[in-house]
Amino acid sequence: MPYSDNLTTERPTFVSHLECSATGEHYPADQIHNLSRAGKPLLVRYDLAGVQKALSKDALLSRAPDLWRYRELLPVRRVADIVSLGEAMTPLVALPKLAAKLGGGEILVKDEGRLPTGSFKARGLVMAVSMAKAFGIKHMAMPTNGNAGAALAAYASHCGIRTTIFCPEDTPEVNVSEIGLQGAAVYRVNGLIDDCGKIVADGKAKAGWFDVSTLKEPYRIEGKKTMGLELAEQLGWTVPDIIFYPTGGGTGLIGMWKAFAELEAIGFIGKKRPRMVAVQATGCAPMVRAYEEGVEHAKRWDDAQTIAAGIRVPQAIGDFLILRAVRESNGFAIAVSDAAITAALDEAAREEGFLMCPEGAATYAAYKQGLADGRVKKSERAVLFNCATGLKYPLPPITKTLDRHQPIDFAAL
Ligand SMILES: Cc1ncc(COP(=O)(O)O)c(C=O)c1O
Numbered sequence: 001m002p003y004s005d006n007l008t009t010e011r012p013t014f015v016s017h018l019e020c021s022a023t024g025e026h027y028p029a030d031q032i033h034n035l036s037r038a039g040k041p042l043l044v045r046y047d048l049a050g051v052q053k054a055l056s057k058d059a060l061l062s063r064a065p066d067l068w069r070y071r072e073l074l075p076v077r078r079v080a081d082i083v084s085l086g087e088a089m090t091p092l093v094a095l096p097k098l099a100a101k102l103g104g105g106e107i108l109v110k111d112e113g114r115l116p117t118g119s120f121k122a123r124g125l126v127m128a129v130s131m132a133k134a135f136g137i138k139h140m141a142m143p144t145n146g147n148a149g150a151a152l153a154a155y156a157s158h159c160g161i162r163t164t165i166f167c168p169e170d171t172p173e174v175n176v177s178e179i180g181l182q183g184a185a186v187y188r189v190n191g192l193i194d195d196c197g198k199i200v201a202d203g204k205a206k207a208g209w210f211d212v213s214t215l216k217e218p219y220r221i222e223g224k225k226t227m228g229l230e231l232a233e234q235l236g237w238t239v240p241d242i243i244f245y246p247t248g249g250g251t252g253l254i255g256m257w258k259a260f261a262e263l264e265a266i267g268f269i270g271k272k273r274p275r276m277v278a279v280q281a282t283g284c285a286p287m288v289r290a291y292e293e294g295v296e297h298a299k300r301w302d303d304a305q306t307i308a309a310g311i312r313v314p315q316a317i318g319d320f321l322i323l324r325a326v327r328e329s330n331g332f333a334i335a336v337s338d339a340a341i342t343a344a345l346d347e348a349a350r351e352e353g354f355l356m357c358p359e360g361a362a363t364y365a366a367y368k369q370g371l372a373d374g375r376v377k378k379s380e381r382a383v384l385f386n387c388a389t390g391l392k393y394p395l396p397p398i399t400k401t402l403d404r405h406q407p408i409d410f411a412a413l
Pocket residue numbers: 119121145146147148214246247248249250251252253309310311357359360387388
């Protein structure tokens with residue numbers, strides 16, 4: 001198959017309308033949207049009966065292994081609007097040594113660090129930027145903890161859209177640098193991501209930019225949804241028993257939940273759903289608190305702190321959607337300490353040679369905690385999301401040196 005078939009072949013598309021995730025109110029497709037009139041995220045709806053007629057599992061087999069193979073379930077109408085940097089399907093990597101050590105469950109890691117800009121943010125942003133291109137949007141802005149900004153900058157620069165990006169002042173250096181290097185105007189702000197989000201919202205009218213904050217436009221979810229599509233296809237059109245998702249704004253968790261519903265509607269999978277586990281850090285766990293209190297919306301988490309920058313999100317606009325998916329799936333929300341995250345990262349790197357990002361390591365720490373407290377069973381096939389390459393984060397220094405001019409004591413090495 002030609003490497004680019006998904007990027008060059010026109011395929012039928014099936015978006016019928018958009019729908020308010022809170023009220024169900026309908027909005028027309030093919031128009032620029034942010035939030036619904038109720039101030040809630042909009043979800044993209046498809047003519048799924050039409051998709052079912054147009055798409056078969058066999059047809060997928062002959063398509064290139066990238067995110068665009070699912071075009072019939074994606075919003076981009078014309079190939080000319082696809083802005084691609086090579087969104088390869090990400091592998092599922094087994095961690096058999098860790099699984100054996102913990103007593104025999106199956107641990108698979110979906111390694112999202114292989115995507116452009118080194119994180120799963122590429123999935124959401126490639127879709128949002130492609131749709132922005134289709135709509136003729138010229139300037140986009142967002143608040144970011146780092147990875148989303150990097151993906152936005154990359155895709156927008158690739159197709160000539162201007163970007164302005166605001167990060168918390170302590171965002172990892174590599175993220176701020178890559179955002180700037182990839183053509184965005186990037187600012188460090190003395191606040192957290194929601195403070196940055198306020199600047200984006202306040203500047204909309206004056207600066208004229210399009211607000212592409214998490215869930216404030218409808219298409220990032222559609223991109224993130226492909227994690228669920230890929231996962232089901234990679235598991236032979238089945239779903240795992242349990243998914244651990246490092247949850248900040250929650251786009252991926254909400255997107256995968258939507259993906260499974262759409263796959264069932266088109267007859268690709270059955271009724272079984274994975275238990276969805278929202279993983280947060282003890283220093284910023286608004287979803288865990290809301291889950292435990294049994295409420296529908298999560299209060300802002302004050303003084304949010306964690307080494308896992310991507311999940312340091314004090315308040316999420318899609319809180320009720322995250323909590324709904326967690327509860328409907330019979331999953332749970334769980335917080336892990338920074339010490340547990342660091343230990344998990346170290347353990348996976350040393351024992352399996354798998355270098356996770358801190359947010360990914362949080363999912364492994366949560367898996368272990370869940371096994372220990374009985375919320376996870378060894379009989380369950382678990383999928384953890386490593387959502388960015390571990391190479392993006394500061395690594396411990398190596399201090400040992402060797403003087404090649406002196407005799408080497410090989411026995412002591
Ligand atoms: C590496 C990493 N993991 C997890 C998240 C959280 O993703 P979501 O907003 O979909 O909950 C982020 C977001 O910045 C991230 O960069």
